Structure formats: C-alpha cells, structure tokens
Amino acid sequence: MKKTVSRAALVGVALCLFFIIFQISVSSTSRFLKYATNSAKPNQEEGTRKLKVINQPNSHPPKSLRLRVESPIICDRTDIRYDLCSINGPTFLDPAKFTFFIIGSAKHSIMEKVQPYPRKFEKFIMPRIKNLTLTSGPQRPPCKVPHNVPALVFSAGGYTGNFFHDFNDGFIPLFITVHTIFHDQDFVIVVSEAPNWWPSKYADLLTVFTKHPIIVLKNDTPTHCFPSAKIGLISHGFMTINQTLLPNSKTFLDFRVLLDRAYTPQAQPKVLTSKDTNPRPKLVLASRKEAKGRSILNQEQVIRLIKKVGFDVVVFKPKNKTPLNESYALLNSSHAMVGVHGAALTHSLFLRPGAVLVQVVPIGVEWAAYAFFGRVAKGLNLQYSEYKIGVEESSLVSKYGKGSLLVKEPFALQKTGWDPEIMDIYLKEQNVKLDLIRFKACLKKAYIKAKRFMEANG
Structure with a gap:
C-alpha cells in the first residue's frame, strides 16, 4: 500500500511541476512578445523623425510621417545647393536678432541655424551669408506687426550685384520655390540681407511674386508674426528650371511670362507697318569694353561687319544703375543678341x-557657356548658336604662347574641377579678337534666322 501511494504522490508532484513550468513559459513568451512589439515602436518613430520631409500645401503625408510633419521646426539639409527649413505653426520674427521664435509649447527645446542662400556647396561665399536662428525659446518678443499669410525668407547677399547671380541665385530659385511650396497661395517675402539698391531695382519684378511689401531685416526693427514660415530657396542647378521636379510642370517659358507681367507696359515690340519697305532686324551687341576680361578687342570692326551683313546694331552696356524696364524694352523689341560669355x-x-542668340565662347569656358546661357536659350526656345573662338583669337596666346597647356589643353587643367586661379585666367585675363571672316559666316546664319523671326513677329 505504501509503495502504491508513493508512486501516486510522485506522479502528482511531477504533474504539478509540469503545469508550473508551462505557465512560466507562457507568461515569459507573452512578456517577450509584448516587449518586442513595444520596443519596435520607438525605433520606427525614431526613423520617422530622421526623415527630411518638407510640408507642402495640399499634401497629405502618410500616417507614419504625420508625427514628423507636425514638428514645429523641420530642416531639410539633404541637397548640395540649399537648405530649406519650415516653421509649421505661428512664429515671431525679431529682425534685430535675426531670429524666428515659435509660438506655443514644444516638448523639447529646438534650435536650428540656416543660411538661406542657394550656394551651399561654395566655401568661398557661404561664410559671408548671415545665419538665421529658428528656436522654440526661451524668450519670445511681443508681436508688433501681424501678418495673416506665411513668410518666405531668403538672402539677397552673396554675389548679388552681379546680374547673372541676381537671377541664378535669386529670382529663378524664387520662382521654383514659389511654385513648389506656395502655388496659388499668398505670402510675404522676407529678405534677410540685401544691398540698399536691391529692393528698388527689382521692385516691379518682386510685386509679381507677392502683393505684400518686402521686408528687409536690416532695414526693419519691429517684431513681426506669421502663421508659418519657409526659410531658404530651392535651386535646380545653374540657370535651370527642371519641370519634372515641379508639381505643376513650370518651365522657363512660364518664367518669361512672369517677366512680361512685370515689364510689358514699357516693353511692347515695334510692329511692322506698310511704310517699313525694307526693315532690318535689330541686333543687340552686349559690350564688355569696360569690363575686366572677355572684351572684344576689335569691337568697332565687328560692329561694321554686323551692319554690313544686314542688321541694325544697338551697343548695349548695362550698368548696375540701368533701369531694368529699359533693358527689358530693348531686348524684348530686338530680333537677335550677340555677346561674349559674361553676366x-x-x-x-x-x-x-x-x-x-549668338554666344561668343572664349577658350576654357565651354562648359560654363552652355550651363549658364545655352541652357536658358533652350528653355526659352531661342535660336541659339555658339561661336567658339580659335586659339589665335585669344589674347592668352601673346601672354602664355601657343605651346602653353593653358591655351592648347584647357580641359586638361579643369579635370579636377573649377579651380578659381585657373578660371581667373580664362575669365579675367582673356580678351578676344574675332576673326572677321569666320565670324561673318556665323553672322550670316544668324541674320537669316532673325529676318524670318522679324517678319513673323514684328
């Protein structure tokens, strides 16, 4: 009897132990699964927080990105050319401190600094661009000037004053940014820095972008408040509008329409009448006679040649103080333009x-010639051609000799990139003396095209 009871007891104990171990195993597995599920969430959220998302109007981000989009301050620093920051909510601007303060409580202290100038890749000029500070606190100034539309903030410092850079680093990126972020939306332009003459020179063009007065921080003292703000300009590259990157597929032709809206009242082209029995197409010769480098040494001979081919010639010497509506009226009423590569x-x-458009291309600047102006001509549907000078037409021959690598193999010296010292030789030391026989052949082709354009368009 004892033996039987002992065996039964042992079986009972074994069953109890098995049940206890089973319960522990189930409980541990449950806790592990719960822990694994919960621990995955912070990692996913952390990944979401690291995404660089720009909050665009009429966009509906996935739920997984909603947390990131609703962050008070977001900066996208992924592009080589520009940084773009967003303040997604009410903000105060203190011009004296170059600082935007967000309104409302933030869970964590936030501070970003940004240089709103689209040449981030260039080490020479960016140290000269002032930083703007975007912060969640601690002190927020009272609002003196309220606005009911967002702010778009950028710098007109850097190379501003050079007409090429005014558009390459300013108005073309502004056009891209507006049609990327503020399409069909009103906004206020805030310029963090600009020369004193800049707002008045470009007043007509700026009013096409916005009906609101332009705010220039160095000329402004009261604090402003906005419902939100974008800081920075989007650039697609040198003198480029990439319609595939724009939600509404805008092109250079759309940019040209904007220029028309700004300057058309003063820029109507001449309409041919029956009295014009033998009209001649008008050609604008962009002169660099007083510039440093890339001047046409035999310009007077070239002018006589252009007239002989059949053009009426206007020598164009734009200055910083030249009213832009006058320049626009001249070019808009012309049929052709010729000039050496330059601003x-x-x-x-x-x-x-x-x-x-005929661009005279000195040696050593072939790439820049197309990137800066050939691309624009293509985008505007201009009839574009290049006159690439021969070695004998360059003043560098007399200085360095025909056997110099500078003259013979300019591409070999540019393999490592745009070396400033080398490019200064090509851009600032080089002048051109055009071969009149070669150039005449180029002008004759340009004349035929310009004549047809004049007959069709006035």
Whole structure:
C-alpha cells in the first residue's frame, strides 16, 4: 500500500511541476512578445523623425510621417545647393536678432541655424551669408506687426550685384520655390540681407511674386508674426528650371511670362507697318569694353561687319544703375543678341521666344557657356548658336604662347574641377579678337534666322 501511494504522490508532484513550468513559459513568451512589439515602436518613430520631409500645401503625408510633419521646426539639409527649413505653426520674427521664435509649447527645446542662400556647396561665399536662428525659446518678443499669410525668407547677399547671380541665385530659385511650396497661395517675402539698391531695382519684378511689401531685416526693427514660415530657396542647378521636379510642370517659358507681367507696359515690340519697305532686324551687341576680361578687342570692326551683313546694331552696356524696364524694352523689341560669355548675356532672358542668340565662347569656358546661357536659350526656345573662338583669337596666346597647356589643353587643367586661379585666367585675363571672316559666316546664319523671326513677329 505504501509503495502504491508513493508512486501516486510522485506522479502528482511531477504533474504539478509540469503545469508550473508551462505557465512560466507562457507568461515569459507573452512578456517577450509584448516587449518586442513595444520596443519596435520607438525605433520606427525614431526613423520617422530622421526623415527630411518638407510640408507642402495640399499634401497629405502618410500616417507614419504625420508625427514628423507636425514638428514645429523641420530642416531639410539633404541637397548640395540649399537648405530649406519650415516653421509649421505661428512664429515671431525679431529682425534685430535675426531670429524666428515659435509660438506655443514644444516638448523639447529646438534650435536650428540656416543660411538661406542657394550656394551651399561654395566655401568661398557661404561664410559671408548671415545665419538665421529658428528656436522654440526661451524668450519670445511681443508681436508688433501681424501678418495673416506665411513668410518666405531668403538672402539677397552673396554675389548679388552681379546680374547673372541676381537671377541664378535669386529670382529663378524664387520662382521654383514659389511654385513648389506656395502655388496659388499668398505670402510675404522676407529678405534677410540685401544691398540698399536691391529692393528698388527689382521692385516691379518682386510685386509679381507677392502683393505684400518686402521686408528687409536690416532695414526693419519691429517684431513681426506669421502663421508659418519657409526659410531658404530651392535651386535646380545653374540657370535651370527642371519641370519634372515641379508639381505643376513650370518651365522657363512660364518664367518669361512672369517677366512680361512685370515689364510689358514699357516693353511692347515695334510692329511692322506698310511704310517699313525694307526693315532690318535689330541686333543687340552686349559690350564688355569696360569690363575686366572677355572684351572684344576689335569691337568697332565687328560692329561694321554686323551692319554690313544686314542688321541694325544697338551697343548695349548695362550698368548696375540701368533701369531694368529699359533693358527689358530693348531686348524684348530686338530680333537677335550677340555677346561674349559674361553676366550681360543674362539679359537674353528678355528676348522673345524664337529670337536669335549668338554666344561668343572664349577658350576654357565651354562648359560654363552652355550651363549658364545655352541652357536658358533652350528653355526659352531661342535660336541659339555658339561661336567658339580659335586659339589665335585669344589674347592668352601673346601672354602664355601657343605651346602653353593653358591655351592648347584647357580641359586638361579643369579635370579636377573649377579651380578659381585657373578660371581667373580664362575669365579675367582673356580678351578676344574675332576673326572677321569666320565670324561673318556665323553672322550670316544668324541674320537669316532673325529676318524670318522679324517678319513673323514684328
């Protein structure tokens, strides 16, 4: 009997132990699964927080990104050309401190600094661009000037004053940014820094972008408040509008329409009448006679040649103080433009689509010639051609000799990139003396195209 009871007891004890171990195992597994599930969430959220998302109007981000989009301050620093920051909610601007303060409580202290100038890749100029501070506190100034539309903030410092850079680093990125972020929305332009002459020179163009007065921080003292703000300009590259990157597929032709809206009242082209029995197409020669480098040494001979081919010639010497509406009126009423590679060719933006542009390309600047102006001509549907000078037409021959690598193999010296010292030789030391026989052949082709354009468009 004892033996039987002992065996039964042992079986009972074993069953009890098995049940206890089973319960512990289930409980541990449950806790592990619960822990694993919960521990995955912070990692996912952390990944979401690291995403660089720009909050655009009429966009509906996935729920997984909603937390990131609703963050008070977001900065996208992924592009080589620019940084773009967003303040997604009410904000105070203190011009004296170059600081935006967010309104409302933030769970954590936030501070970002940004240089709103789209040449982030360039080490020479960026140290000269002032930082703007975006912060959640601790002190917020009272609002003196309220606004009911967002702010778009950028710098007109840096290379501003060079007409090429005014558009390459300013108005073309502004056009891209507006049509990327503020399409069909009103906004206030806030300029963090600009030369004193800049707001008045470009007043007509700026009013096409916004009906609100421009705020220039160095000229402003009261605090402003906005419902939100974007800081920085989007650039697609040198003199580029990439329609595939714009939600409404805007192009250079749309940019040209904007220029028309700003300057058309003063820029109507001449309409041919029956009295014009033998009209001649008008050609604008962009002169660099007083510039440093890339001047046409035999300019007077070239002018006589242009007239002989059949053009009426206007010598164009734009200055910083030249009223932009006058420049626009001249180019908009012309049929052709000729000039050596340089900032003045930026005025080709003012030519009507279908007009003729001839760019004289010195040695060593072939890449820049197309990137800066050939690309614009293509975008505006201009009839574009390049006159690439021969070695004998460059003044560098007399200084360095025909056997110099600078003259013979400019590409070999540029393999490592745009070396400032090398490019200064090509851009600032080099002048051109055009071969009149070669150039005449180029002008004759330009004349045929310009004549046809004039007959079709006046």
